[in-house]
Amino acid sequence: MRLLAAARSAPVRYALMFAGLSAVVMALLLVLLYVWATTLLERHLQEVIEQQLTILRTDFAQDGRNSVVGLVAQHARRRGTGPVHMLVEDARGKVLAGDLPPVAPTNGWQDIELVPQSAKTRAKPRRFRGFGARLDDNTFILVAHDTADLRQTRSLLIRSFIIAHGLTTLLALVGGLAIGNALLKRVDAINRTASAIMDGDLSRRIPVVGWQGELENLAQSLNRMLTRIEELMDNLRHVSSSIAHDLRSPLGRHRQRLEVARMKVRNPAEYEAVIDNAVEEIDAILKTFDAILRIAQVEAGTPRERFSQVDLSHVGENVVDAFAPVAEDVEMQLLAHIDPNLCVRGDRELLTQMLVNLIENSLRHSPGGTRIVLCIERHSGRALLKLSDTGPGIPASERGQVFRRFYRLDSSRSTPGNGLGLSFVSAVVRLHGATISLEDNAPGLTVAVVFP
């Protein structure tokens, strides 16, 4: 089962392919080597024969037939069972000398097989390779060489080649399968993690082994991606439950009022009041939806395409101009220290709304007598927007939370607001590549936005 699965997987298929390919190449190489080696051996054998023949021919030319016969006889006596054998026959086929049985005189290369006639019938036939030639006086000479060595070498080569080939192929196969299996295991692990995540367990991560460079890098970056997705999913869950909750309560209230209005016949003025109230309530809900959509749009990064140079000082002046009287009406003070002509790259409208949200946040959560100061200045080459108030501030433990959608401090549950203002601020800050920090103004809160 497992092998079958392995055979279907890409790494194992590649391993098999490479093993096959290496087997073919190896076989070709060995065949070539074999042909080359045996050719060399045969040529050597023929050279020995030709050398001997040349000696005999030269001898014949110089000293005549008897000298040749003498030489052969001497060779036959001396060599015993050596590899080179000779034979001299006269024109009528009579053996004059030599250590080979008489053969039919044939010119040129020939293979000779001698079946021993001794009692030992089991003895193997001896094989020779020889060259026959007729001399000028029709004397036939034959020089032959035992081919036992050659054949032995050949079979040795074949045997060792087969073993070498088999071993190599086996190794390639085993190695390939081992590597393929290891890869398969890693991929399997990734696969299992992915399936578990798809089944809803977002906390699962791909196990990281620590070797196999690229694959581990992949696993690590996949894990980072999963962490980010988990965060986003968390956020989404939080947001959707908050939306449901925050919109459910006003809708419920609204329903109640309509039902009460329906209970008995009322005069037109009363109906009008109920309807006006309903429209107001629905407008508030629509506003919350608009705020959510706007945050989503900013977070999607689309407005970045329309970024231009924005005079931040001008934005600040405009907003303070609009809100200073509003602050005065609730017995607060809104002051500004704005350096002129400080420009940042961004979206004017979003930056304006960001600043408005921050100021409204201070206005809404602070008691009368609070001083709100907006500072826009250059700080070590970067534009800095700082809004400080002397209101109640935000406890240090909650500062990280207030940027979450729908998050509201317990102390401000009763004040109006939807808990989206600072989420929008944080989205705009991120869109502009800026950073935001909340600090203690002792007393009160300082919000600092540093632009890149």
Add this chain to the structure above:
Amino acid sequence: MKILVIEDDAETAAYIANGLKEHGHTIDLAATGRDGLFLAAGESYDVMVVDRMLPELDGVSIVRTIRSGGVATPVLFLTALGGVDDRVTGLDAGADDYLVKPFAFSELVARINALARRPPMGAAETTLRVADLEMDLLKRNVTRAGQAIGLQPREFRLLEYLMRHAGEVVTRTMLLEHVWDFHFDPHTNVVETHVSRIRAKVDKPFPVTLIHTTRGAGYSIHDPG
């Protein structure tokens, strides 16, 4: 007024058409972009209300087409989303104003009136006058019954916008857009605060009130007499 409404959603179209008819306007309705363009190019209207998302031909293309054909009729765009991009592309295409759905009917009426009574291009006024209130746009001063009224620059702009639309209802969002360039709705009463300041200077010392609040809609400046 003769108004062309191009809107594919039947309910919204009926809501707009019936409401405007009650205000005494003549309405032509088109449910698709193609029909709308046909009417817009062939007939003459005082104002067109064009939805952005339409079957066959979208609102931006319609406006672009009629503008390139030389039709100068004021166009009010309706968009489903209040995205920044939506507004800018709409205005770039040649629309004169935009309104995000869902909207209060009073907002639609106020904007249609403002569009229809736009002063013709080039006719620059130098003095605005409502009853005994006078605004000199060149000297940038305001007098009422001969008495000078000191206004902050922003208050001046607010009063100027009201006076340019004298007799019409101007909504909060229109003021936010034109006086402060705020294309979003702040939670605090920015407009109310500033209007009450102007009132304190323009109306309070005098027997006749000129700046009126239309409940649930906005403000208007007019001589009650």
